[in-house]
Amino acid sequence: DGGITQSPKYLFRKEGQNVTLSCEQNLNHDAMYWYRQDPGQGLRLIYYSQIVNDFQKGDIAEGYSVSREKKESFPLTVTSAQKNPTAFYLCASDLGRNTEAFFGQGTRLTVV
Amino acid sequence: KQEVTQIPAALSVPEGENLVLNCSFTDSAIYNLQWFRQDPGKGLTSLLLIQSSQREQTSGRLNASLDKSSGRSTLYIAASQPGDSATYLCAVRTQAGTALIFGKGTTLSVSS
Numbered sequence: 001d002g003g004i005t006q007s008p009k010y011l012f013r014k015e016g017q018n019v020t021l022s023c024e025q026n027l028n029h030d031a032m033y034w035y036r037q038d039p040g041q042g043l044r045l046i047y048y049s050q051i052v053n054d055f056q057k058g059d060i061a062e063g064y065s066v067s068r069e070k071k072e073s074f075p076l077t078v079t080s081a082q083k084n085p086t087a088f089y090l091c092a093s094d095l096g097r098n099t100e101a102f103f104g105q106g107t108r109l110t111v112v
Numbered sequence: 113k114q115e116v117t118q119i120p121a122a123l124s125v126p127e128g129e130n131l132v133l134n135c136s137f138t139d140s141a142i143y144n145l146q147w148f149r150q151d152p153g154k155g156l157t158s159l160l161l162i163q164s165s166q167r168e169q170t171s172g173r174l175n176a177s178l179d180k181s182s183g184r185s186t187l188y189i190a191a192s193q194p195g196d197s198a199t200y201l202c203a204v205r206t207q208a209g210t211a212l213i214f215g216k217g218t219t220l221s222v223s224s
Contacts, residue, residue, distance in 0.1 A: 006155075033211050042116070042214040043201070050210065058211065090155055092212075097143050097205050098163070101212055103156040 002027045006091050006104035012112045013078065013085060021076045021107045023091035029102075030095060032074035036060060037088040037106075046089075049074055050096075078109060086111050114139045114206045118215035125192055126223055133187040133218045135202030140180050143205040146212065147176050147187050150199045159200075160187070192222045 004025045013019045023032065031050045035043040045058030049068040063082025068074055074093075078085045088108050094101040115138045125131050135145070144163045148156040160169045160176040162185070168177040175188040189196060199219045203212035 004155075031210070035214075040216070042216045043203075043212075045211045048211050056210075088153075092156075097210055100158055100161045101146060101203075102158060103148070105155040106153075108153070 004091055004093055004102055004104035006089075006107050008107060009105070011107055011109045013109060014112060016080045018077055018079050019109065021078070021089055021091075021109070023074045023076065023104060024072055025074075025091075025093045025102075025104075026072060027093060027102065028071070029093035030071070031093060031097075032068070033092040033101075034058075034064075034066065034074070034076045035090045035092065037090060043090065046076065085109055114142075114204060114209070114213045116202060116204055116213055116215035118200075118202055118218050120218060121216065122219045122221070124221045124223065127192060127194060129192050129222075131189050131192055131220070133189070133200050133202075133220070135185040135187070135215055137183045137185075137204050137213075139206055139208075140183050141207040142180065143207060145176075145178055145185050145202065145204045147174075147185075148201040148203065150201060150217070152199075156201065189220075192220075194222050194224045196220060197222050 007022045033048040034046040047066045049055035065077045091104045146161045147159040162178040173190040199217045201217045203214045
């Protein structure tokens, strides 16, 4: 089945630690996105990539980093510079701005 | 800057009722509008995509309309069922940007 796989489903981070969230898609989509969801707020864009080896900052990129070395993969690293990382993280992909976007099942990150 | 608003924030209805969820956006220069469903702790499931040139889209008991000039979309759910209970999110893709811009959602509860 085609789709977007995010792992892990739950992730716990200690203070000062970097963690990496995985996002893999087998839909042959060119564009991939990372969003953050907090209670009572809409989804906010962290980073997006329209093509391999290229990515752009979204509205809340500070404290996060990404890479796009393969078309299928768009991992997100939450660095120690992100002061409030506890949130639900969602990865999405599509074929371009005129097309339907699809989402993964999310990763819940908690700081312990 | 594009802003997306969803009213009401929460809605409770008895089973069998027809209902309408509202979405408004401030910038009418959009490529498309997409409706999603989100169950608690889960990712987003795409329900309907309406291109800017379209007036409505239908899928089963769901019908979404788009009035781009007035910056409004509605999601009509016919004969609601308890299984329809979820949060419904509206998102637009603007011509000025690349990624979807989301509203905060309407949480629907359908009682049996």
